[in-house]
Amino acid sequence: MSAHPFAALTPDLVLDAVESLGFLSDARVLALNSYENRVYQVGIEDKAPLIAKFYRPKRWSDAQILEEHAFSFELAECDVPLVAPMQHNAQSLFEHAGFRFALFERRGGRAPEPGNLDQLYRLGQLLGRLHAVGASKDFSERPELSVASYGHASFERLCSGEHVPKSLRPAWESVVRDLLIKVDALFAEHPYTAIRVHGDCHPGNLLCRDESFFIVDLDDCRMGPAIQDLWMMLAGDYQERLSQLSELVEGYQEFYDFSPRELPLIEGLRALRLLHYSAWLAQRWDDPAFPQSFPWFGSERYWGEQILILREQRAALDEPFLKLF
Numbered sequence: 098m099s100a101h102p103f104a105a106l107t108p109d110l111v112l113d114a115v116e117s118l119g120f121l122s123d124a125r126v127l128a129l130n131s132y133e134n135r136v137y138q139v140g141i142e143d144k145a146p147l148i149a150k151f152y153r154p155k156r157w158s159d160a161q162i163l164e165e166h167a168f169s170f171e172l173a174e175c176d177v178p179l180v181a182p183m184q185h186n187a188q189s190l191f192e193h194a195g196f197r198f199a200l201f202e203r204r205g206g207r208a209p210e211p212g213n214l215d216q217l218y219r220l221g222q223l224l225g226r227l228h229a230v231g232a233s234k235d236f237s238e239r240p241e242l243s244v245a246s247y248g249h250a251s252f253e254r255l256c257s258g259e260h261v262p263k264s265l266r267p268a269w270e271s272v273v274r275d276l277l278i279k280v281d282a283l284f285a286e287h288p289y290t291a292i293r294v295h296g297d298c299h300p301g302n303l304l305c306r307d308e309s310f311f312i313v314d315l316d317d318c319r320m321g322p323a324i325q326d327l328w329m330m331l332a333g334d335y336q337e338r339l340s341q342l343s344e345l346v347e348g349y350q351e352f353y354d355f356s357p358r359e360l361p362l363i364e365g366l367r368a369l370r371l372l373h374y375s376a377w378l379a380q381r382w383d384d385p386a387f388p389q390s391f392p393w394f395g396s397e398r399y400w401g402e403q404i405l406i407l408r409e410q411r412a413a414l415d416e417p418f419l420k421l422f
Contacts, residue, residue: 102154114193148201160238177226179312206304211332214344221348229353231293242321247369251376260379265400272407283365289322298326324359361418368410
C-alpha cells in the first residue's frame with residue numbers, strides 16, 4: 098500500500114511552511130487533536146504561538162476552502178466572535194510542498210457545561226448572530242446538508258465496503274433502510290429554508306473564555322437548516338431539553354428569528370449524524386491515524402451497538418417532537 102499523503106507532513110515541513118510566510122519559529126511543534134485535517138501549534142520567536150491547519154488533500158477544492166474563509170471574515174466584520182484565518186499579503190490560504198494550509202491565532206477556552214441554562218442563553222445569542230449573517234446570502238461552492246448526502250450516500254458507502262461484519266450486515270441494513278424511509282418522509286413533510294450554517298456545531302466548537310463564547314472550526318460549514326446548529330446544544334431527557342431549548346431560543350431570537358417548524362427535524366438530523374459518522378470512519382480508514390485512534394471500528398461489538406442505537410433512533414422519530422413553551 099502506498100503511504101498516506103499526510104505521512105509526508107513532518108515537523109520540519111510544518112516549520113518550513115510557517116516560516117515560508119515570514120515567521121521565525123522557535124522549532125517547537127505540538128500536534129493538536131484533529132483527524133480530518135492536521136493541526137499544529139507552532140512556537141514563534143518572541144511572540145505567541147500560532148495554529149497551523151493543514152487541509153486534507155482532495156477533500157475540499159480551493160474555492161470551497163476560500164468560501165469558508167470568506168464566511169469567517171464576513172462574521173468577523175459583523176463582530177461575531179470567532180477564530181478566523183489570518184491573512185498575509187491579502188491571502189488566507191497558502192501552499193507549501195503540496196499541502197494547503199491556513200494560520201490562526203491561538204485562543205484557548207473551555208466547552209459549555211451540559212444543561213447550564215445561563216450558558217445556553219448566551220450560546221443562543223451567539224448562534225443567532227451567526228445565522229443572521231449566514232442567512233444574508235448562500236454558499237455557491239459548498240454542499241448542502243441533506244438526507245441524500247448525509248443519509249443515503251453514507252449508507253451506500255458502508256454497503257460497498259467490508260467494515261460491517263457479515264454476521265450483522267442483514268440486521269444493520271434492515272434498520273438503516275427503515276430509518277431512511279422515515280427520515281425521507283420527515284424532511285418531505287417539514288420543508289425548511291437552507292442558510293449558511295456551522296454544520297458541526299457540537300459544544301467543543303463553541304468555546305468560552307473570560308465568560309464570553311466564541312466560534313471555532315468552520316471546516317464543515319455548508320447550507321442547511323438553522324436547527325442543525327442548535328440541536329447538539331441540548332442534552333438530557335425530554336423535559337430537560339424543553340427547558341434548555343427555551344433558554345437557547347430566547348437568546349437566539351434577540352438576533353435572528355427562530356423557526357419552530359424546524360423542530361421536528363431534530364431527531365432526523367440526529368439520525369443522519371449517526372450514519373454520517375460511521376461512513377466518515379470508513380472513508381478515512383486508509384489514513385493510519387484512524388485505525389490507531391478508532392480500533393473498535395469494524396468490530397462486531399461496535400456494529401451490534403450501532404444496530405441498537407439506530408433502532409432507538411428510529412423509535413425516537415415516532416415520539417412527540419420538542420415544542421417551545
